[in-house]
Amino acid sequence: MEPFVRLDALAVPLDRSNVDTDAIIPKQFLKSISRAGFGPNLFDEWRYADCGEPGKPNEGRPLKADFVLNQPRYQGARILLARDNFGCGSSREHAPWALLDYGFRCIIAPSFADIFYNNCFQNGILPVRLPGATVDQLFREVAAAPGARIVVDLPQQTVASPSGAKFAFEIDPFRKDCLIKGLDDIGLTLEHLPAIEAYEARRRGEVPWAFLD
Amino acid sequence: MAPQTLFDKIWNPHVIRTDADGTSLLYIDRHLVHEVTSPQAFDGLRLARRRVRHPEATFAVPDHNVPTRDLDQGIRNPVSRLQVETLEKNCREFGVPLFGLGDIRQGVIHVMAPEQGLTLPGCTVVCGDSHTATHGAFGALAFGIGTSQVEHVLATQTLLQKRPKVMRITVQGSLPAGCTAKDLVLSIIGRIGTAGGTGYAIEFAGAAVAGLSMEGRMTVCNMAIEAGARSGMVAVDDKTIAYLEGRPFAPVGPAWTRAVAAWRQLYSDPGVVFDQELTFQAAEIVPQVSWGTSPEMMAPVNGTVPDPAAEPNPDRRKGMENALHYMGLQAGTPMTAISVDKVFIGSCTNGRIEDLRQAAAIARGRRVAANVKLALVVPGSGLVKQQAEAEGLDRIFIEAGFEWRAPGCSMCLAMNDDVLAAGERCASTSNRNFEGRQGKGGRTHLVSPAMAAAAAVNGHFVDVRTL
Ligand code: SF4
Numbered sequence: 001m002e003p004f005v006r007l008d009a010l011a012v013p014l015d016r017s018n019v020d021t022d023a024i025i026p027k028q029f030l031k032s033i034s035r036a037g038f039g040p041n042l043f044d045e046w047r048y049a050d051c052g053e054p055g056k057p058n059e060g061r062p063l064k065a066d067f068v069l070n071q072p073r074y075q076g077a078r079i080l081l082a083r084d085n086f087g088c089g090s091s092r093e094h095a096p097w098a099l100l101d102y103g104f105r106c107i108i109a110p111s112f113a114d115i116f117y118n119n120c121f122q123n124g125i126l127p128v129r130l131p132g133a134t135v136d137q138l139f140r141e142v143a144a145a146p147g148a149r150i151v152v153d154l155p156q157q158t159v160a161s162p163s164g165a166k167f168a169f170e171i172d173p174f175r176k177d178c179l180i181k182g183l184d185d186i187g188l189t190l191e192h193l194p195a196i197e198a199y200e201a202r203r204r205g206e207v208p209w210a211f212l213d
Numbered sequence: 214m215a216p217q218t219l220f221d222k223i224w225n226p227h228v229i230r231t232d233a234d235g236t237s238l239l240y241i242d243r244h245l246v247h248e249v250t251s252p253q254a255f256d257g258l259r260l261a262r263r264r265v266r267h268p269e270a271t272f273a274v275p276d277h278n279v280p281t282r283d284l285d286q287g288i289r290n291p292v293s294r295l296q297v298e299t300l301e302k303n304c305r306e307f308g309v310p311l312f313g314l315g316d317i318r319q320g321v322i323h324v325m326a327p328e329q330g331l332t333l334p335g336c337t338v339v340c341g342d343s344h345t346a347t348h349g350a351f352g353a354l355a356f357g358i359g360t361s362q363v364e365h366v367l368a369t370q371t372l373l374q375k376r377p378k379v380m381r382i383t384v385q386g387s388l389p390a391g392c393t394a395k396d397l398v399l400s401i402i403g404r405i406g407t408a409g410g411t412g413y414a415i416e417f418a419g420a421a422v423a424g425l426s427m428e429g430r431m432t433v434c435n436m437a438i439e440a441g442a443r444s445g446m447v448a449v450d451d452k453t454i455a456y457l458e459g460r461p462f463a464p465v466g467p468a469w470t471r472a473v474a475a476w477r478q479l480y481s482d483p484g485v486v487f488d489q490e491l492t493f494q495a496a497e498i499v500p501q502v503s504w505g506t507s508p509e510m511m512a513p514v515n516g517t518v519p520d521p522a523a524e525p526n527p528d529r530r531k532g533m534e535n536a537l538h539y540m541g542l543q544a545g546t547p548m549t550a551i552s553v554d555k556v557f558i559g560s561c562t563n564g565r566i567e568d569l570r571q572a573a574a575i576a577r578g579r580r581v582a583a584n585v586k587l588a589l590v591v592p593g594s595g596l597v598k599q600q601a602e603a604e605g606l607d608r609i610f611i612e613a614g615f616e617w618r619a620p621g622c623s624m625c626l627a628m629n630d631d632v633l634a635a636g637e638r639c640a641s642t643s644n645r646n647f648e649g650r651q652g653k654g655g656r657t658h659l660v661s662p663a664m665a666a667a668a669a670v671n672g673h674f675v676d677v678r679t680l
Contacts, residue, residue, distance in 0.1 A: 001261055031296060031672055033252035033253070033296055033299045034252060034253065034256045034258075035253040035256045035257060035260070036256055036259075036260060039547075073442075081656070086491075089475070090447075122361075171270075176609065181465050184261075184363050185361070185365060185373065186261070186364065186368045186369060187261075188369075188529055189238065189365065189369045189371055189373065190368070190369060192229070192230060192238060196369065196370070196371060197230055198239070199229045199240055200240075206226075207335065207472075207475065208464075208468055208471075209333065209463075209464035209468050209469075209471070209472040210242045210333065210335070211270070212269045212270055212462065213267070213269040213270075
């Protein structure tokens with residue numbers, strides 16, 4: 001997992017509450033054998049005028065020009081500004097996979113659905129909870145100035161708005177540490193690699209037949 | 214030393230460390246991989262730029278999606294083909310040994326691995342598949358895992374696990390004639406229910422279990438998951454060791470001698486206390502037929518479809534009514550009055566040589582009944598198929614009107630072309646009779662191989678003991 005320390009990036013405002021994981025990545029894409037490559041189908045029904053199918057090329061599909069992700073000024077955004085209860089619905093981990101594949105590393109919203117919130121951390125995405133009024137201000141500032149950037153500093157636990165206003169956010173210290181170090185469950189286990197290696201060395205002597213190399 | 218259970222003797226030496234909250238980091242000796250639950254795991258490795266930590270302890274085989282005939286034409290279904298090709302590509306990229314299509318060893322993963330001697334006593338075995346419990350028949354600790362855990366094992370050769378409780382199920386006496394390992398496990402599930410083993414590792418013990426062949430023990434452990442337990446296991450004895458000797462991946466020479474000495478310790482010590490103990494009498498077991506849409510909905514073949522009205526618990530009553538509606542059955546119907554449209558003999562539960570012998574013994578000299586549209590025999594692996602052909606079992610089946618197919622999961626879950634049409638009724642030697650398992654609207658009755666063959670030649674369920 002890519003470590004998350006500080007992110008200075010373009011933010012895109014998605015002005016809807018209760019965005020569910022079906023909207024984030026529609027069910028037909030779950031047949032995929034991959035966890036990469038969902039980016040072009042992120043928010044598929046909102047982004048495209050036609051219906052997306054797995055395996056169907058996305059280049060040249062008719063875009064819905066008014067959808068915020070399609071606006072030229074937001075191309076290359078890595079921060080998603082969202083409203084209440086983002087990521088509700090099905091527990092599919094394909095939702096954070098799609099957001100990550102598109103390029104998002106941070107989502108700022110007043111609240112998140114529980115499973116989605118947890119899934120973000122497993123995939124190196126930082127979900128930031130800020131009060132509704134603060135998120136409102138970020139929405140306004142981002143809309144006011146094309147090219148406006150937001151700076152998210154995880155060690156400091158702050159979000160800086162385009163105008164320079166700074167807001168502190170809360171995060172579980174364990175989660176924070178994992179994100180900064182880029183550790184998912186596998187990463188955490190690999191922190192015990194010396195213990196695993198010592199175990200293997202000892203077991204090779206005790207039960208050599210269990211080892212095939 | 215304090216007395217230990219078989220489970221303790223395998224779990225304890227595999228714990229690398231334990232957290233304050235009781236989560237243990239468990240070492241995994243064997244990791245089995247198939248095409249359906251592995252692609253995202255390999256993809257995760259790629260994304261994180263990780264390698265497979267022990268490719269030589271990881272073994273892959275395509276089984277769920279493979280066609281059981283016209284193999285020379287490849288896999289026609291594009292989604293299936295892509296999954297199998299992805300497995301091949303991932304194995305090449307990560308150096309994982311693959312028993313691919315066309316390899317005589319290819320077959321259902323839980324048939325192939327023991328056959329190759331990959332499953333050894335005292336080992337931990339995992340696979341992204343719930344029927345991994347099968348391998349516990351060798352005195353191993355074997356259980357199914359999810360795709361994110363598959364990735365975890367690929368990357369670390371370990372798994373984070375909480376210790377389950379341990380239950381011993383003792384089956385005393387010996388199985389009556391006509392009753393098989395399948396009837397034994399189905400009747401246990403019928404008694405304790407699909408949640409009866411939830412949270413437990415089950416050890417199957419007692420004279421009736423000791424009396425089973427290794428194939429029979431695999432059938433019993435295979436269905437531990439249907440009783441809600443993630444693992445089932447049987448102590449090591451002479452049969453275990455005889456089965457393993459000379460298998461391609463089993464140790465040889467002095468290593469074999471040393472291994473056998475260690476394996477002989479793999480039993481529950483006298484006087485050890487289990488979290489739960491259940492005892493059954495083998496003499497009471499009757500050939501079983503499932504009547505509903507859960508493996509606990511079992512009836513003896515000489516019994517009748519149960520009446521929901523007699524069930525006091527309203528939730529269970531509703532469940533029974535729904536099941537009977539889906540299955541198109543009336544309460545009170547004798548099980549032997551239920552006719553079948555298709556018959557499936559195969560799967561990781563009953564696709565081994567002994568299963569095919571039992572079915573062939575019934576099929577010999579008889580004919581598949583006119584009302585049976587299709588009677589499929591799908592060997593569990595290429596080697597089972599070869600062995601059966603060497604014994605002439607294929608001829609017996611073909612002459613009786615059965616179709617003799619190539620190995621794979623086939624109609625156990627109908628991911629290939631072998632499916633039930635809506636409303637079709639099937640006598641199946643597989644392990645799950647869930648709605649739609651063998652095809653949308655298909656009706657599955659779980660039975661032993663002999664009972665399936667008997668249903669095929671009679672067109673309806675019959676008591677094999679009367680044939
Ligand atoms: S035979 Fe059936 S139960 Fe066994 S692994 Fe295949 S699909 Fe799963």
